[in-house]
Amino acid sequence: MKTIRAAGWRLLGVFRKKRRDAEMAEEMQHHLDLLTERKIAVGMSPSEARAAAGREFGGVEQLKELSRDERIWMWPDQLRQDVRFGFRMLRRNPGFSLLAIVCLTLGIGTNAAVFSWIEGILFHPYPAVVHEDRMFALAGTTRGASGFNQLSYPDCIDLQKNSTLIESFIVDQLIATTLSVGDRAERAIGGLVTPSYFDALGVRPILGRGFTPDEGVGRNAHPVAVISYEMWKNRYQGDPQIIGKTKYLNGVQHTIIGVTPENFHGTFVGVAFQFWVTIAMQETFDPTGYKLEDRDARAFESFVFLKPGVTAHQAEQELSSIARRLENDYPETNRGHEIQLLPLWQ
Numbered sequence: 476m477k478t479i480r481a482a483g484w485r486l487l488g489v490f491r492k493k494r495r496d497a498e499m500a501e502e503m504q505h506h507l508d509l510l511t512e513r514k515i516a517v518g519m520s521p522s523e524a525r526a527a528a529g530r531e532f533g534g535v536e537q538l539k540e541l542s543r544d545e546r547i548w549m550w551p552d553q554l555r556q557d558v559r560f561g562f563r564m565l566r567r568n569p570g571f572s573l574l575a576i577v578c579l580t581l582g583i584g585t586n587a588a589v590f591s592w593i594e595g596i597l598f599h600p601y602p603a604v605v606h607e608d609r610m611f612a613l614a615g616t617t618r619g620a621s622g623f624n625q626l627s628y629p630d631c632i633d634l635q636k637n638s639t640l641i642e643s644f645i646v647d648q649l650i651a652t653t654l655s656v657g658d659r660a661e662r663a664i665g666g667l668v669t670p671s672y673f674d675a676l677g678v679r680p681i682l683g684r685g686f687t688p689d690e691g692v693g694r695n696a697h698p699v700a701v702i703s704y705e706m707w708k709n710r711y712q713g714d715p716q717i718i719g720k721t722k723y724l725n726g727v728q729h730t731i732i733g734v735t736p737e738n739f740h741g742t743f744v745g746v747a748f749q750f751w752v753t754i755a756m757q758e759t760f761d762p763t764g765y766k767l768e769d770r771d772a773r774a775f776e777s778f779v780f781l782k783p784g785v786t787a788h789q790a791e792q793e794l795s796s797i798a799r800r801l802e803n804d805y806p807e808t809n810r811g812h813e814i815q816l817l818p819l820w821q
Contacts, residue, residue: 518621601819603739605677606780609642611787611816613777613794618811626777627770627808628754630801634814637797640790642780643675647742649776650760654749655723656710663706663724665750666741667757673701673735675780676742682707683718683733690753694765697755700724701733703740706749724752727759742778744819770808779816791816 515524601607613634615624626634628646635644646669654663666672673685680701690697700722702711711717721728729752741748758765766772781790794814802809 601676601742603676603678603736607819609781609783610819611779611781611790612819613779614815614817615773616813616815618813623815623817625773625775626814627773628767628775629770630773630809630812631775631777633801634794634797637800638790638793640782640785640793642782643671645669645672645675645742645778646754647672647776647778648754648757648774649743649746649748650752652725652760653723654710655726663749664746665700665724665752666743666748667754667760668751669754672751673733676739678735678739680733681736682715683731685733686753691755693755694767695756695758697753698727698729698759699732699753700729701735701751702731703735703747703749704737705747707734724750725760727756742776770805787816787818 511521511524515521601610604610613626613631615626615630616622617624626646631644631646635641638644648667649664650667651662651664654661668686670686670688670691673680678685681704683701685701686699690699702717707713707717711720714720717731717734720731722731723729735751740746741751752760754767757767766774779790781787791814794816798809798812798814802812
């Protein structure tokens, strides 16, 4: 990729030097600003963040000069000489040249595969999700302290009720439990989610359905589960009649109501969930007790989808305003507590 990009810059430099210089300066400044924002997000002051970003990114002017040095008029002659030399070597050593071509092909293929994987993890962590570009993570922060916290469920509910710029909220908590079917028991990883989870993500089960709104209320009142495609294929041998059958999660019988698509694994990057249960069942999976009414229990991952046309800055301003109101209403639990909107890769 670097070689291709460098060649492109050289070619463009021949025909539109001034315009390319302006574009290059803008791009470098954008990367420097982005690096500064990331360092501010982890607790640095703006001045410290700018200085650290400058050291890490390198001098912008030096980078410009280096790039200009690369865009010289002699590159067509150099290219012609390189091609000539390559053909001469190919005629003299065809066996070695063939081996080199094979090695280069394998290397390029491997690099392309790794790049695609990294790009997917960083920029498209949830490929099955509709409108992933409007999806952000919510994080709590404490005024004057560094680092991020999760949110309490009551705070999530209040944010959802009072926001006008956010299309949908979802809550997700990772749980590890015992799955029992018949006389066989095994450990399983799943998600404790709000009823709107699958609808907000745009994920449609290939069998059955997702959760309904009423299944998110009532303490331990709705023991239903959606299972992953992998669990359906491997644990249940792809049984087409799986809907309505039961399994035990943490000793509590749950009815299977849906099966997710093959390419959906949940909303924890790097963790493939095997099942999802409704948030109403939280106490069943948490030995420390009921947390859905406790503002001190900041234990839930939260995500939002912005309405079309709404910027992250606008949404964060609104969320900050709501957080200040919650601080006034609940000073014992929310004093100094703020809300931030984070991109999925952070």
